[in-house]
Amino acid sequence: MNFLGQTWVGVWLLGLGRIAVMARDAIASCLTFKASKRDLFYQIYFIGIKSQAVVLVTGAFTGMVLTAQTYFQFHKVKMDTATLGVVAVAMCDELGPVLTALMVAGRVGAAIAAEIGTMRVTEQIDALRTLATHPIDYLVVPRLLASMVALPLLTIESIALGIGAGYLVGSQLLGIDPPYLYYNMLKYTADIDVVFGLVKSFVYGGIIALVGCYKGLSCGMGAEGVGRATTEAVVYASIAILITNFFLTLFLERLYVLMS
Amino acid sequence: MIEVRQLTKSFGSQLILAGVDLRIDSGESAVIIGRSGGGKSVLLKHLIGLLQPEGGEVLVDGDPITHMNERQLLRVRRKFGMVFQGAALFDSMTVAENVAFGLRRHEHLTEADVAKRVAAALEMVDLPGTEKKKPAELSGGMRKRVGLARAIVYEPRIVLYDEPTTGLDPIVSDSIDHLIIRVRDQLQVTSVVVTHDMRSARRVGNHVFLLHHKKIYAHGPPEELFASQDAVVRQFIDGVADAKETEL
Numbered sequence: 001m002n003f004l005g006q007t008w009v010g011v012w013l014l015g016l017g018r019i020a021v022m023a024r025d026a027i028a029s030c031l032t033f034k035a036s037k038r039d040l041f042y043q044i045y046f047i048g049i050k051s052q053a054v055v056l057v058t059g060a061f062t063g064m065v066l067t068a069q070t071y072f073q074f075h076k077v078k079m080d081t082a083t084l085g086v087v088a089v090a091m092c093d094e095l096g097p098v099l100t101a102l103m104v105a106g107r108v109g110a111a112i113a114a115e116i117g118t119m120r121v122t123e124q125i126d127a128l129r130t131l132a133t134h135p136i137d138y139l140v141v142p143r144l145l146a147s148m149v150a151l152p153l154l155t156i157e158s159i160a161l162g163i164g165a166g167y168l169v170g171s172q173l174l175g176i177d178p179p180y181l182y183y184n185m186l187k188y189t190a191d192i193d194v195v196f197g198l199v200k201s202f203v204y205g206g207i208i209a210l211v212g213c214y215k216g217l218s219c220g221m222g223a224e225g226v227g228r229a230t231t232e233a234v235v236y237a238s239i240a241i242l243i244t245n246f247f248l249t250l251f252l253e254r255l256y257v258l259m260s
Numbered sequence: 261m262i263e264v265r266q267l268t269k270s271f272g273s274q275l276i277l278a279g280v281d282l283r284i285d286s287g288e289s290a291v292i293i294g295r296s297g298g299g300k301s302v303l304l305k306h307l308i309g310l311l312q313p314e315g316g317e318v319l320v321d322g323d324p325i326t327h328m329n330e331r332q333l334l335r336v337r338r339k340f341g342m343v344f345q346g347a348a349l350f351d352s353m354t355v356a357e358n359v360a361f362g363l364r365r366h367e368h369l370t371e372a373d374v375a376k377r378v379a380a381a382l383e384m385v386d387l388p389g390t391e392k393k394k395p396a397e398l399s400g401g402m403r404k405r406v407g408l409a410r411a412i413v414y415e416p417r418i419v420l421y422d423e424p425t426t427g428l429d430p431i432v433s434d435s436i437d438h439l440i441i442r443v444r445d446q447l448q449v450t451s452v453v454v455t456h457d458m459r460s461a462r463r464v465g466n467h468v469f470l471l472h473h474k475k476i477y478a479h480g481p482p483e484e485l486f487a488s489q490d491a492v493v494r495q496f497i498d499g500v501a502d503a504k505e506t507e508l
Contacts, residue, residue, distance in 0.1 A: 036365075119350075126310050127348035130420075131362045131410075132337045134330060 019214045025136045026144050026210070034134070035141040043146030047108050048153060055154045056161055058103050062095050063087060063162025067169045071176065081180035085188030087166040092193035096159035098245050101204035104151060105237040109212040112143055113233035116216025117226040125217070135217060144209040151205030152198045159197060196252050203248060204241050211237040261286050262307055262418070262452070267316035269302055276302050278474035279316070284467070286417075289444050289451040291465030291482075293458070293496065298471050300454040301345065301422050307452060308340050308420060309333040320418075338366065341411030341449075345423040347403035349395040355382070355406050356391035362414045381409040384446070385439060401432035405439065412443055419443060421453040425460050433460060440464045458497055462486060470496060 029035065071083045116139055119125050125135055163185065171178040212233045219229030267280040276299040284290040294300045305311045306318055309325050317324050325336050349358050359378045363369060369377070382388055385405040395403060404424060411419055421440060425433035437460050444451045444464075455461055461468055462482050469479040470493060478485060478493050486497055494500075 122351075123344050123346060123348040124350055126305070127342070127344060127350070127410075129310060129330075129333075130308055130337055130340060130342040131365070132334045133361075133365055134334060 015214070018218070019210055022136065022140065022214055022217075023206075023210055026140045029134070029137050029141045030145065034137040035145065036138075039138070039142040040145055043142045044150055046111075047104070047143075047146050048150035051104055051107055051150070051154055052157075054103050054107055055100055055158050058099050059091075059096065059158030059161040060165040062099055062158075063091060063164070063166035064169045066090060066095065066162070067166035068174065071170060071174045080174075080176050082184050082188070083170050083174075083176060084163070084166055084181045084185035088163050088185045088189040089193055091159045091162040091166075092189060092197045093249070094245070096162060097155050097197045097200040097204060098241065100155045100158045101151060101201060101208065101241045102238055104147075104154065104205075105208045105211075105241060106234050108147065109208045109233045109237045110230045112209065112212030113215040113219070114226060114230045116213060117219035117229040120217060120219055121221055121226060139217075140209070140213045143213055144206060147209035148202055148205040151208070152201045155197055155201035156194075159194070192256060196249075196256075199252060200245065200248055203244060207240050207244065208237050211240060261319075261321055262450070263317075263319040264303070264306070265317045265319070267303070267306060267318065268314045269299070269306065269311065270314060275474060277306075277313070280471070280474070280476055282469055282476050282479070284450060284452060286450055287448060289440075289453070289464060289466045291453045291455060291461040291468045292471055293456060293461050293468060294471030295496070296456060299474060300456075300471055303471065304420055304422055304452065304454045308337055308342060338414075339417045340420060341414070341416035341418070342420040343404065343407045343411050343422065343424055345426060347395070347400075347407040349403055349406055349410070351395050353394075354391065355387075355393050355395070355398070358395070358406060359409045359413050361410065367414065377413055378409075381413040382406075384412070384443070385409045386435070401428050401436065404428070404436060408439060408443065412447060412449075415447065416449065418450040418452065421451065421455075423454055423456075425455060425457045433457065436460075437463050458486075458499070472496070 066087050067083055070086045071080060074080055074083055074086075116125075119139075128135055128138055167178075167181060167185070170176040170181050215229040215233040215236070219225045262284040264280055264282045267277050268275075269277040280303060282290075292300050292303060302311060306313055307320075309318070309328065313326055317326050319325070320336055320339065323336065325333060328336065350361065353361070356375070356378050359381050360374050363374050363377055378391065379388065382390060385408050387402060387405050387409065390398070390402070390406070395406070398406065424436050424440065428436065440451060440453065441464055443449060451464070453460070453464055465482050467479065468482050468485045470477045470485065472478075472492055478488065478490060485493065488494065488497075
């Protein structure tokens with residue numbers, strides 16, 4: 001057992017178990033309304049409003065390049081007008097939620113880990129505890145809730161902007177007939193595609209906040225510890241999002257088939 | 261009343277405390293002295309449940325706290341205030357927000373009452389009018405005073421001080437000592453001070469514990485301990501290095 005604990009598999013499993021325990025405590029704390037509304041609104045502002053620029057640029061340029069690439073291939077088989085349908089489905093199901101989550105993981109996950117990590121090495125977390133305040137209630141819950149609220153909203157923005165930018169590129173730059181472009185986009189995109197995207201972004205919001213908080217709360221001492229925690233928060237959250245995306249896609253598709 | 265029985269703690273393979281016993285009565289002003297890195301701060305953190313021991317027990321008012329979970333400990337910690345070595349102020353908040361933190365979270369007061377209590381606490385630590393400053397704008401001594409104001413604002417029964425005068429000049433150290441005595445006398449609190457500043461220990465304590473070789477080696481009233489002829493006690497009080505350490 002000790003041998004397993006020292007291998008990377010053991011360390012990884014231990015980390016996963018600790019994040020699961022933290023998630024359980026955070027959910028229990030959410031249910032008893034221990035978090036302050038003021039902290040929650042500040043975190044929604046920090047995660048939602050302050051991430052606008054990065055999310056809007058990501059959404060717009062992803063939609064634009066996807067439209068161009070799809071058009072280049074579809075043009076060969078005279079399916080130009082179906083271009084925006086493909087872009088819309090891809091943006092709703094995959095690219096919108098995943099790319100938004102990856103960008104937010106880079107910005108917000110790193111900030112969460114750095115802030116909490118610095119609090120840990122300067123004994124501010126211990127100070128919180130001596131002031132009879134649980135770090136889960138004060139630090140984890142507001143960030144977790146804010147991230148799970150803000151990320152779906154950011155994802156909707158990203159999807160809308162990606163499709164809008166794709167429409168402009170298709171109609172104004174590539175010369176696709178606008179009414180057909182729009183009609184096919186509506187025809188091939190279903191409500192469930194948007195729902196899938198929102199469910200995914202909700203889950204990714206939780207992953208970003210939990211990994212960031214866990215890395216901050218367990219960071220090593222000194223500047224090196226904080227630096228490492230920050231890097232690991234971004235890398236692990238990004239990997240977790242990509243892996244989760246695959247399994248979540250299969251699960252949601254299967255669930256949809258079973259329910260319909 | 262705080263009682264520590266056979267407390268043992270290690271970090272990895274390094275044993276820090278090996279069977280520490282001590283008892284601090286209500287209203288007492290206890291000082292724990294010992295060499296740097298000797299485990300004084302580790303012992304102090306056990307008194308408030310910030311660290312969990314490998315063995316032994318800590319009792320606060322007769323309740324064993326060593327097996328309590330974090331949520332149960334929160335209730336016990338309301339009896340305590342703690343001043344950290346580096347002050348540990350929340351750097352994203354102003355002085356007033358730092359001092360008001362415990363009040364806002366645990367007491368249902370109006371903002372006007374919170375402001376009044378904060379101003380009174382800052383007045384007590386001789387820092388009136390600093391409410392709007394950020395911790396980064398304060399000197400080391402001022403930060404410790406704000407830390408003390410934050411620790412006493414909700415009127416705890418026990419105040420723990422972790423190296424309150426370390427890193428401060430003798431004049432500021434003297435003012436911090438006076439502050440500790442003032443808080444003890446005015447608020448009638450039990451004080452536990454960890455220090456290796458002998459002048460401070462002599463002045464603020466009415467019971468001194470010497471932590472040596474991972475255990476409480478000697479304890480007693482300051483006048484008794486400081487007059488001791490025991491070689492280990494004298495070496496620490498007089499600040500005499502071993503021959504081996506002198507070579508270093």
